[in-house]
Amino acid sequence: MDSYLVYYELLFVTVFISFILYLRKRPTCLPPPGPRGSFFSGTRSIIVTRKDVWRQYAEWSKIYGPVISFKSHKVNIVVLNSAKSIHNLLDSRSKLYSDRPSSAMNQLVGQDSLQTRISSRNPHFPLYRKMAHEELAWKGMSRHVPVLESQVKSLLKNLMSDPKNFSEHLRSYQGGSVMKAIYGYTAESSDDFFIKFIQQWWQVNNATMRTGSWLVDSYPILKYLPSWMPGAGFKEFAAQRKASIDDVMSLPFAWAKSDISTGRAYASFVASQLNRQEGLTSEDEEIIKLVSGSMYVTGTDSVLSTMLTFFLTMTLNPAAQKIAQEEISRVIGSDRLPLLTDRDRLPYVDALIKEVYRFHTPAPLALPHAVTQDDMYEGMFIQKGSIVVPNVWAVTHDESVYPDPDTFDPTRYLKSEDEKGHVQPDPRNFVFGFGRRVCPGKQFGESAVFLQIASILATFNISKALDAHGTEITPEIDYKGGIVTQPEEFVCKIVPRSDAAIDLIMWSH
Ligand code: HEM
Numbered sequence: 191m192d193s194y195l196v197y198y199e200l201l202f203v204t205v206f207i208s209f210i211l212y213l214r215k216r217p218t219c220l221p222p223p224g225p226r227g228s229f230f231s232g233t234r235s236i237i238v239t240r241k242d243v244w245r246q247y248a249e250w251s252k253i254y255g256p257v258i259s260f261k262s263h264k265v266n267i268v269v270l271n272s273a274k275s276i277h278n279l280l281d282s283r284s285k286l287y288s289d290r291p292s293s294a295m296n297q298l299v300g301q302d303s304l305q306t307r308i309s310s311r312n313p314h315f316p317l318y319r320k321m322a323h324e325e326l327a328w329k330g331m332s333r334h335v336p337v338l339e340s341q342v343k344s345l346l347k348n349l350m351s352d353p354k355n356f357s358e359h360l361r362s363y364q365g366g367s368v369m370k371a372i373y374g375y376t377a378e379s380s381d382d383f384f385i386k387f388i389q390q391w392w393q394v395n396n397a398t399m400r401t402g403s404w405l406v407d408s409y410p411i412l413k414y415l416p417s418w419m420p421g422a423g424f425k426e427f428a429a430q431r432k433a434s435i436d437d438v439m440s441l442p443f444a445w446a447k448s449d450i451s452t453g454r455a456y457a458s459f460v461a462s463q464l465n466r467q468e469g470l471t472s473e474d475e476e477i478i479k480l481v482s483g484s485m486y487v488t489g490t491d492s493v494l495s496t497m498l499t500f501f502l503t504m505t506l507n508p509a510a511q512k513i514a515q516e517e518i519s520r521v522i523g524s525d526r527l528p529l530l531t532d533r534d535r536l537p538y539v540d541a542l543i544k545e546v547y548r549f550h551t552p553a554p555l556a557l558p559h560a561v562t563q564d565d566m567y568e569g570m571f572i573q574k575g576s577i578v579v580p581n582v583w584a585v586t587h588d589e590s591v592y593p594d595p596d597t598f599d600p601t602r603y604l605k606s607e608d609e610k611g612h613v614q615p616d617p618r619n620f621v622f623g624f625g626r627r628v629c630p631g632k633q634f635g636e637s638a639v640f641l642q643i644a645s646i647l648a649t650f651n652i653s654k655a656l657d658a659h660g661t662e663i664t665p666e667i668d669y670k671g672g673i674v675t676q677p678e679e680f681v682c683k684i685v686p687r688s689d690a691a692i693d694l695i696m697w698s699h
Pocket residue numbers: 305306307319322326368484485486488489490492493496552553556557558559621622623624625626627628629630631632634635636639
């Protein structure tokens with residue numbers, strides 16, 4: 191009997207001490223407010239099904255405040271819906287907030303060593319960033335400017351001969367520019383193998399790798415399920431994706447290496463990195479392969495998305511288009527195409543481009559960050575490992591910063607005649623991401639966007655297409671879901687502005 195008593199006393203003391211320890215460890219402050227969703231799966235169904243989920247987050251922020259949190263199964267998600275919270279956490283505390291979410295699905299798919307996914311705590315992370323910066327910041331990328339400028343001429347010719355397929359021509363421009371700059375590869379058309387290959391890969395990736403959508407991220411033990419069991423279909427999918435990511439990384443890299451061995455290769459990223467030092471180890475080479483592959487994966491669709499928004503907004507806003515065209519005619523004339531060096535002399539065109547970025551930012555939720563230790567923000571507890579999502583769309587549609595946000599208006603960024611007007615913030619400070627994860631392709635992407643937009647405005651009129659009865663077709667402002675979003679398919683009319691423009695398209699060198 192006594193031994194039972196001692197046993198129960200010990201049990202009681204253990205439970206009591208554990209309870210006290212639990213209370214001490216438990217955060218005294220609450221996480222950011224937000225919707226609770228269903229008991230089992232939290233808000234997962236909304237995250238997975240709503241295509242414009244950034245609007246949902248912005249709506250929730252009106253109820254709960256700019257910083258909200260919720261769960262998708264067991265994954266904690268914190269969404270930052272204001273410029274202030276994004277700046278205070280992702281920029282000012284970037285040491286803590288620059289990790290990527292740890293994801294069992296990403297590991298299964300083999301994406302965790304890509305630059306977009308690699309953990310900031312991985313010892314190779316600084317080297318990835320350094321390499322990408324060397325190549326794509328102004329100094330390194332200036333040697334690729336002639337490629338961007340000459341590709342524009344092919345784009346204009348394609349738009350003139352086959353305007354209906356403008357989206358394909360834009361993809362071909364950007365895919366071709368990236369392939370040349372990164373691997374030294376010349377793509378001849380939009381049917382090129384490497385351009386099609388990455389297009390198909392990216393479409394699946396964009397649709398399937400949403401933050402918090404895979405059950406295995408909440409319950410990593412599921413990865414041990416045998417593949418034949420009901421509910422384990424994700425393993426088969428992950429195995430297929432793993433094989434394709436290996437090809438995405440290896441095939442263009444192998445092509446570049448064989449081209450370099452001929453001694454006549456273009457000074458691409460891969461060529462300059464491989465030639466940088468004697469006696470590269472296989473590990474060094476693997477890193478060059480992964481960094482170049484990451485640029486191949488990310489470099490096309492974000493620029494394409496911006497360009498499609500440009501065509502959509504020009505179709506809907508002829509007045510803004512006309513002012514930009516007049517500025518180009520006045521400043522540059524009609525006997526040459528705009529160059530990158532003309533940008534400072536084209537303030538309205540520059541403002542129009544800012545407005546394109548703001549109107550529908552290519553990646554409305556950027557890429558998800560993760561926090562590496564418990565943190566407090568304005569009295570709210572943010573738990574280590576939480577996924578932190580910057581809602582860039584909410585910032586660029588915040589009425590207190592950008593009044594009447596659904597109106598396309600480049601004059602937001604221009605001073606009034608008397609130079610006293612209030613200028614709204616440059617959206618490019620948000621659309622390229624934050625802290626140590628800010629987009630390394632920003633200058634490359636921005637240059638490609640400027641050259642395309644300025645040259646298209648110089649040579650074409652974009653307007654509403656007509657249907658079979660001669661009635662104008664007004665496209666909807668409706669975007670696909672995904673990490674990088676694009677307008678749903680739409681039609682528009684693209685015709686050269688004049689005979690002089692036709693000459694410029696045909697004969698410019
Ligand atoms: C209009 C064009 C572009 C936009 C709007 C854009 C936007 C972004 C955004 C929002 C991120 C996530 C940043 C974050 O997590 O805070 C990102 C990351 C990245 N971007 Fe871009 N991007 C563009 C063009 C490019 C180009 C042309 C390249 C390469 C040729 C590129 C390469 C990358 C890479 C490698 C990352 C991952 C960086 C990391 O996680 O460390 N981007 N980009």
